[in-house]
Amino acid sequence: MTKMIAPSAIRGQLIAEDLVSFGGRGGDTQFLAPDPMKIVGRLPLRNPGDMRSLYALKIDEIIDYLVELGKALDLSKNEFMQEALDHSYAVTDLTPPILKWQYSLIDHFLSRDMVRDYIEVPIGIRYVEGWQKTTLSDGRVVSIRAMGARALHIVAGNSPITSIISVARNALTRSDAIIKSPSNDPFTALAVARSMIKMAPDHPVTKHLSVAYWKGGSEEFEHKLYQPKNLEKIIAWGGFASVKHVTRYIQPGLELISLDPKRSATIIGRQTFLDEATMRDAALRAATDVGASNQTGCSSARVILVESGTDEEGFSRLRRLGEMIYEAMLKLPGNLSTKPKRFDPELRNDIQALRSAADFYEVIGGREDEGAIILSKLDEVVDFYPRLSGRVANLVPIEDVVADAPRFVNAYTQTIGIYPESLKLALRDELPLFGAQRFVTLGYAMTANPGLPQDAIEPTRRMVKWIVDESCAVETCAPLWKQDAA
Amino acid sequence: MIAETMQMADDPPKFFNHSNRNAHRLPREQVEEMQLAAFQRRFADLRERLPVLKAAAVEQGIDKIADLDAGSNLVFPDSIYKSYPVSLLEKNRFDQLTKWLGRLTTTDLSKADVRHCDGIDSWLAALEDAAGIQVVNSSGTSGTMTFLPRTRNDYRIVSEIFGMTSRDFNEIESLPDLRKDPWHSFYLGFRGGRSHAGRAASWVVDNFAGSRDHLYPLYDMDMSSDVMFTAARIRRAEARGEMDRLEIDPKLKARQAEFETIQKSTAQAMDRIFDKLIALEGKKVYLAGMTGALTDLSRRGLERGHRNLFGSRCIVQCGGGGKGGKLPDNWEEVVLEFTGAKRIGQYYGMTEVTMITSKCGEGHYHVPPWVVPYVLDPETGTQLPRDGVQTGRAAFFDLVPQTYWGGMATGDEVTADWTPCACGRTTVHIHPDIRRLSEKTGADDKITCAAADDAHAAAIDFLATAR
Numbered sequence: 019m020t021k022m023i024a025p026s027a028i029r030g031q032l033i034a035e036d037l038v039s040f041g042g043r044g045g046d047t048q049f050l051a052p053d054p055m056k057i058v059g060r061l062p063l064r065n066p067g068d069m070r071s072l073y074a075l076k077i078d079e080i081i082d083y084l085v086e087l088g089k090a091l092d093l094s095k096n097e098f099m100q101e102a103l104d105h106s107y108a109v110t111d112l113t114p115p116i117l118k119w120q121y122s123l124i125d126h127f128l129s130r131d132m133v134r135d136y137i138e139v140p141i142g143i144r145y146v147e148g149w150q151k152t153t154l155s156d157g158r159v160v161s162i163r164a165m166g167a168r169a170l171h172i173v174a175g176n177s178p179i180t181s182i183i184s185v186a187r188n189a190l191t192r193s194d195a196i197i198k199s200p201s202n203d204p205f206t207a208l209a210v211a212r213s214m215i216k217m218a219p220d221h222p223v224t225k226h227l228s229v230a231y232w233k234g235g236s237e238e239f240e241h242k243l244y245q246p247k248n249l250e251k252i253i254a255w256g257g258f259a260s261v262k263h264v265t266r267y268i269q270p271g272l273e274l275i276s277l278d279p280k281r282s283a284t285i286i287g288r289q290t291f292l293d294e295a296t297m298r299d300a301a302l303r304a305a306t307d308v309g310a311s312n313q314t315g316c317s318s319a320r321v322i323l324v325e326s327g328t329d330e331e332g333f334s335r336l337r338r339l340g341e342m343i344y345e346a347m348l349k350l351p352g353n354l355s356t357k358p359k360r361f362d363p364e365l366r367n368d369i370q371a372l373r374s375a376a377d378f379y380e381v382i383g384g385r386e387d388e389g390a391i392i393l394s395k396l397d398e399v400v401d402f403y404p405r406l407s408g409r410v411a412n413l414v415p416i417e418d419v420v421a422d423a424p425r426f427v428n429a430y431t432q433t434i435g436i437y438p439e440s441l442k443l444a445l446r447d448e449l450p451l452f453g454a455q456r457f458v459t460l461g462y463a464m465t466a467n468p469g470l471p472q473d474a475i476e477p478t479r480r481m482v483k484w485i486v487d488e489s490c491a492v493e494t495c496a497p498l499w500k501q502d503a504a
Numbered sequence: 505m506i507a508e509t510m511q512m513a514d515d516p517p518k519f520f521n522h523s524n525r526n527a528h529r530l531p532r533e534q535v536e537e538m539q540l541a542a543f544q545r546r547f548a549d550l551r552e553r554l555p556v557l558k559a560a561a562v563e564q565g566i567d568k569i570a571d572l573d574a575g576s577n578l579v580f581p582d583s584i585y586k587s588y589p590v591s592l593l594e595k596n597r598f599d600q601l602t603k604w605l606g607r608l609t610t611t612d613l614s615k616a617d618v619r620h621c622d623g624i625d626s627w628l629a630a631l632e633d634a635a636g637i638q639v640v641n642s643s644g645t646s647g648t649m650t651f652l653p654r655t656r657n658d659y660r661i662v663s664e665i666f667g668m669t670s671r672d673f674n675e676i677e678s679l680p681d682l683r684k685d686p687w688h689s690f691y692l693g694f695r696g697g698r699s700h701a702g703r704a705a706s707w708v709v710d711n712f713a714g715s716r717d718h719l720y721p722l723y724d725m726d727m728s729s730d731v732m733f734t735a736a737r738i739r740r741a742e743a744r745g746e747m748d749r750l751e752i753d754p755k756l757k758a759r760q761a762e763f764e765t766i767q768k769s770t771a772q773a774m775d776r777i778f779d780k781l782i783a784l785e786g787k788k789v790y791l792a793g794m795t796g797a798l799t800d801l802s803r804r805g806l807e808r809g810h811r812n813l814f815g816s817r818c819i820v821q822c823g824g825g826g827k828g829g830k831l832p833d834n835w836e837e838v839v840l841e842f843t844g845a846k847r848i849g850q851y852y853g854m855t856e857v858t859m860i861t862s863k864c865g866e867g868h869y870h871v872p873p874w875v876v877p878y879v880l881d882p883e884t885g886t887q888l889p890r891d892g893v894q895t896g897r898a899a900f901f902d903l904v905p906q907t908y909w910g911g912m913a914t915g916d917e918v919t920a921d922w923t924p925c926a927c928g929r930t931t932v933h934i935h936p937d938i939r940r941l942s943e944k945t946g947a948d949d950k951i952t953c954a955a956a957d958d959a960h961a962a963a964i965d966f967l968a969t970a971r
Contacts, residue, residue, distance in 0.1 A: 363883055363897075364942065367581030367913065374556040374580070375587040375604060398589045401648050404744065429745040453745070 022049040022105045024204040026230040027211035028060050030219055040201065040233060047108040049204060054232035054239045061228055062248030063168050063194045071222040072166060072192040077143050080189050081133050083223050087185075088128025090217050091210065093121050098216075102209035109202050111176065111314055111359060119353035120178055120311070127182050127468070136183075137190040139469035140478040146191065149487060157495035164482035166193035167250040170243070172234070172264065173207065174255035175200030176314040181207035183468045184253070185227060191482045194226040196249075204231045235263045246271030251481060253277070275480045277473050280316040280432035280455075281404065282307075282463060285419050287441040288325040291335050300437045301342030303461030307435045308411045309347040309355035309389070310464035317433040317456070317463045320406040321399050323426060325419045328397050336415045337380065340391040344382045347389055347409060358408040361387035365410065368402045384410065399426065420444050429453040432473060435463040450474075506541055513542035513903040516858075516874040517664035522679055524672035527872050528929035535873045535931070536572060542903045543876065544569045547578070550909060553610045556584070557909050576878045576887040579899040579911035582856055584608070585650045586642075590740075593649070593733060594753075598627045609653035609908045611637050622755055624649075624729040628698050637907075641699050641729050642855055644736030647743065649729075652856055653908050659703065661904055665872075666704075666860050667711035673849045673862040674819050682714030687819065688784050689713035690720045690777060692793020692801075697727030700855040704792075712790040712819070720780055722773050722793065725766065730756060767965060778804055781813065789814040791843060792821040799835040802842035812844035821849035852938065856912045858904040861934075866926050868933035876901040877932050879920045880913060882941055890932075895919040897941060898934070917941045 025034035037050040063069070093099050103121050107114050126132065137143055141164050144150055149161035171184045181197065185207070188195035197207045207229045214224040232239050244252065244267035252268075253275045254261045261276050268274045284307055290300045307319035322343075326335040347355065369390060372379040377395065384390025389409025392400055400412050416422045423445060427434075431453045436442045437460035446457050455474040471477075490497075512519040520526040547569050550557050560578060561567065569575050588604045591597075598618040606613040616634035621627040628639050638659050642650035654662075671677075689712045691705045705721055713719040734756060741750040756763075778801055781789075791798070798820070805813065820843055832838065836848055852869040853860040861869045871877045878899040879888045888894040898918040902910035919935040 360883070363885060364915075366885065368583050371581050371583040371587040374559065374584050374607065376607075377600070377604060378589050379587075394589070396589050396591065398591045401586075401590050402583075428749070 022047075022108070022205075024049050024051045024105075024199065024208055024231050026052045026057055026228070027208060027215065028057065028228045028230070029063070030215055030225045032212065032215065033057060033060075040204075040231065049105070049109070051204065051231040054230070054236060057230060058239055058242045061196055061230060061243060063226070064248075066168060069166055069168075069192065069194055069226065072226060075192075075222060077137065077147050077190070080192075080223060081130065083218065083221060084128050084133045084186055084189055085130050087210070087214060087217060088125050088133075090213050091124050091128070093118075096209075096213055098209040098212040102205035105205045106178070106203060109175075109204065111202055112312060113356045113359050115352045115356060116311055116354065117178070123179060124182055127179055128186065132467075132469075133186060133190070135467065135469035136186055136478065137469075140471075140476045141191075141482065146482070157490070159489040159491075161487040161489075163485050163487075164191070164479075165485055166191045167481065167483050168194045168248070169196070169251040169253055169481060170249050171195050171197045172252065172254040173197055173200060173203075175203035176316075177311065178203060178206040179466075180255055181210060185210055187468070187478055187481060188227060189223045191478065193481060196228045196230065196243075198234070199229060199231045201231070201233070240267065244272065250483070251275055253477065253481065273480075275475070275477055277475075277477065279430070280473060281320055281430050282315075282317045282433035282435070283426060283431060284319040284322040284435040284437075284460065284463075285423055285441065285445065286322060286324045286339070286437050286460070287419060288327075289438050289441075290324075290339070291326065297339060298342060298346075300460065301339060302346045303437060303459075304411075304435070305343045305346035305350060306354070306461045307463040308343070309350045309409050312355055312358045313389075313407055313409050315464055317466070319433075319435055319463055320411060321403055321426060322411050322413045323416050323419055323423060324413055325417075326415045328415045328417050332415050332417075333393070333395055336393055336413055337382075340380075340382050340393050340413050343411070343413075344389075344391045347391075348383075355409065357386075357388045361408045362405065365402070365405050365407060368400070368405065369410070372400065397422065420448070423449060424452045427452040427454045432456055433458055433463045435460040506545070509538040509541045510545060512538055513546070513874055514906065515661065516872065516904065517661060517668060520668070522664065522668055524668040524872075527668070528870055528931045530873060530930060532930055538873065539876050539901075539903065540569070540572050542874075543572065543575050543901060546903065546906070546910065549906070550610065554909060555607045556580070572876060573887060573890065575876065575901055575911065576880070576899065578909075579878065579880075579901065579913045580909060581913050582650070582915065585652050585856070586648045590648050593624065594737075596622060598630075601627070602631070605631075605639070605651060605653055609637070611635050611653060611655065611907050613637070623753070624733055625698070628729060639698065640703065640855055641732070643699060643701065644732050644739075647736050647740030649733055649736055650855065654905070655907055658858065658905060658907075662858055662860070663707040663710045665858060666707040669851065669860045669862050670711060670819070670821065670849060673847070682712070685788070686714035686718045687712040687790035688718055688720070688787050689790040690722075690781065690792070692722040692777070692791075692797040694723045694727040695719075695721040695725055698729050699727055699732060702727035708790065708792060720777065722777055722797065723770060724773075774800065777801065781805070782810060785810070785813050787814065788817055789843075790819045791845075792819075795822045795831060795835065798822050798839055799831060802835075802839045805842040806838065811841055813842060815844045816846050818843050818845040819849070820845040820847075821851070852934065854914060854916075856914070857900045857902045857910075859900070859902070863936065864925065864927040864929060864933070866933075867936050868921065868925055868927070869936070870925070870927075870929050870931045870933045871900075871920075872931065874903045876903070877920055877934070879918065882917065885913070891922050893919060893921045893923065898938075915941050 025032050033052050036053040036056040038053045039048050039050055041048050091099055106117060110117055145164040149163045151161045153159050173184050174180045184197055199207050211227055211229045218224050249272055251273050252264055254264050255277045284304055286300055290296055304322060324336055324339060326332045369381055369384050373381055380393040382391040392412045394414045397414060397416055399414055403412055406412060427449050433456045434454050435458055439459060442457050551561055564577055588601055592601050598621045602613050602616060602618050613635050616631050618627055618630050621630055631637050631639055636656055638654050638656050640652045640654055689708050691708050694702050695705055696702055709716060709719050741747045820839060839848060849862050851860050851862050857875060859872060859875045864870055879894040880897040880899050881888060882897045888896055897913060898916045899913040916938055918938050921933050925933050
């Protein structure tokens with residue numbers, strides 16, 4: 019079998035020489051990519067002055083470019099994207115229908131209105147377009163501008179969309195990006211870069227994107243690249259090990275923007291049990307938050323707190339809801355959710371072990387690795403909850419969610435899907451104190467808008483450098499040299 | 505035949521006359537025939553009496569073990585012995601924990617009065633007093649604690665098997681008379697306790713020291729299961745970003761002064777043991793413990809000019825890795841040069857299986873006849889052929905236990921070898937490159953003496969300094 023090749027793209031140039039072999043995740047699939055030590059000297063943008071060309075563009079022109087790129091990435095016409103999708107099946111954790119569907123969303127994520135929001139919502143286009151002038155109460159007149167930086171993006175591989183978002187944010191902030199591809203998706207960002215080269219080889223946006231693969235943690239390589247003379251920012255998406263090993267290179271002049279590894283939860287209030295139709299509605303929404311993209315996202319629901327009550331009657335309600343969620347999850351459309359590609363054998367063992375502890379747990383499904391709903395009988399999560407994956411959720415009965423929910427929230431809690439909507443108002447001022455970062459209508463946890471804050475930070479605002487120009491007139495702004503002694 | 509077979513399964517040391525050599529020279533066919541008969545007997549005895557086995561058998565429609573391969577369908581994941589909600593330990597709900605454990609053993613635990621228990625140590629003591637059961641706990645390095653319902657007799661057998669293996673490895677032909685001629689026995693760990701590591705000191709007494717008078721433990725105290733649970737909770741809280749929520753059990757907090765004393769005395773323990781070693785120069789010595797501590801002592805001895813301290817009769821055994829740091833590459837040479845021993849025993853075994861096995865001359869760990877080894881596909885859990893050389897998840901059926909189910913899938917990746925071994929032993933053997941499957945995912949829950957001691961020490965530090 020011929021090995022798959024993931025060349026590097028460096029600022030408009032494709033490099034497919036000095037290929038060496040890399041193992042995909044699990045070590046079963048291999049691909050070839052340029053020897054990282056051979057390209058490390060070419061990756062950084064040595065002269066930051068080269069970013070000047072980006073400032074010759076209006077933001078509207080950059081938006082035009084991205085929208086045109088979105089059209090060019092159309093899977094039915096673009097051979098690079100077709101090849102990337104084809105190759106990705108072997109390395110991704112997703113099943114083919116889901117991955118293909120995610121590729122089909124690229125057009126939406128690069129549509130004009132979406133792209134405009136990526137910069138207008140977090141920063142405001144006028145701040146990237148020019149100097150914004152204000153007068154402060156001490157008399158100084160200031161102009162503020164958000165300018166680009168040289169950044170390394172360590173993107174996540176659980177969805178190809180993370181690469182798309184990184185490309186868009188890089189262009190809109192007038193930055194220079196080096197994308198480090200993940201081993202479970204070494205092809206998507208590369209296909210985007212190749213499409214950019216084909217579409218507009220000399221365009222400044224094309225000339226300020228590089229994509230390469232190296233094994234995260236390769237010390238010799240990373241020590242050479244991760245230096246303040248080469249980079250100003252590192253944006254790390256998830257992966258505890260990948261974020262952790264990057265921290266050693268952080269020093270004055272090199273900033274880490276960390277989108278930490280996260281887990282997400284769901285809170286379902288007691289009003290859900292008013293009638294069968296409401297329960298069904300909540301169950302379908304919860305099933306969507308668990309099952310979408312086979313629970314591979316950081317915003318995928320895993321632990322579901324249910325205000326069912328903790329007595330016997332309460333547990334019957336919990337079981338009924340669990341059955342409905344399980345049923346709804348198996349019926350989700352095939353582009354959204356399927357039987358998982360791989361089921362964690364340790365998790366399988368943990369679930370099997372629970373079946374022997376009938377006083378504390380019940381398990382719905384899970385015998386065919388299709389996914390499962392674990393019902394806790396006590397108001398406690400299963401001990402292995404960080405391992406929940408492959409469409410396995412843990413429903414926990416709660417007496418009073420407003421009082422009890424903080425116990426289940428910590429710094430790793432990203433999204434909390436909530437039902438019914440009104441319950442959010444009772445929780446949103448309280449749970450952030452313990453770590454919760456995003457509240458969303460139940461059923462929408464796995465939808466995203468990159469214009470919004472993420473993991474309680476605003477990545478785009480962090481990506482730019484905020485520059486000020488202060489004008490101080492002697493008449494309005496008392497000079498230090500003229501201060502009278504008191 | 506069946507009577508003889510059950511003697512082998514019920515009491516292997518007695519059956520094999522306390523000789524490992526005897527155990528490993530039966531023809532393979534004979535061993536497998538005995539194994540199948542014993543397996544079938546255990547299944548028939550326990551099926552109706554052990555709820556957890558009955559449920560599994562009913563679910564899979566198994567009412568008879570037709571052959572050894574069929575037995576592999578009845579190995580349980582080792583997490584079954586930690587399938588309780590961990591909050592029950594934090595809340596001292598030992599009534600519910602007793603009920604949970606009661607489903608995993610035929611020993612009647614209902615008579616144990618556990619209402620007054622205020623911690624794991626007192627709970628396990630209450631179970632032992634009322635039901636004669638010696639529950640062993642794991643080190644809890646994964647964040648939770650495994651409880652295995654062993655009987656006193658099970659542990660007597662484990663200790664005797666430890667003796668058989670140790671003597672075999674050190675070429676001691678017959679049972680020594682320890683009253684007349686005991687070994688001065690150094691154990692670089694805790695004097696006692698209810699974890700596997702804590703219990704190991706008593707095996708040293710049984711097989712080498714002869715009495716506590718000749719046992720010199722590094723830490724002259726029992727390993728506390730409550731302290732170990734604190735260690736487990738710390739690790740879990742750290743891993744989950746919940747250190748701010750970690751509340752120390754008030755009864756442990758009340759013992760803070762005691763922990764401070766322990767912390768100080770453990771710092772001096774190595775000095776004390778070193779002086780004792782030097783004082784016993786030329787004597788008949790047994791030395792066992794964590795590899796890291798053993799290496800430290802030996803290096804210190806060599807620096808001070810002590811070589812071949814005890815001569816070739818000296819027995820050295822070790823387990824676990826380097827304490828905290830990495831071991832030097834030449835640690836074995838260092839230890840041998842200092843002590844004068846000819847070899848260092850390194851054993852493979854686990855809390856859950858009545859097996860302690862040493863490397864043969866070919867570097868293989870031989871599985872004794874009272875344990876049926878299986879290799880499972882690590883991804884799917886299906887059994888690989890019991891034939892040739894197979895790599896995958898190790899599972900065992902331990903024929904010894906009569907009160908709990910001996911079928912257990914482990915977290916170890918092993919290469920098991922059914923082809924003949926050049927050493928002449930007839931038994932199935934495991935290649936030396938054993939690793940935790942969880943190492944692939946980064947979540948290690950390895951149960952070793954070293955991990956247990958380290959975790960205990962870290963928890964003492966934490967408890968001694970916590971505000």
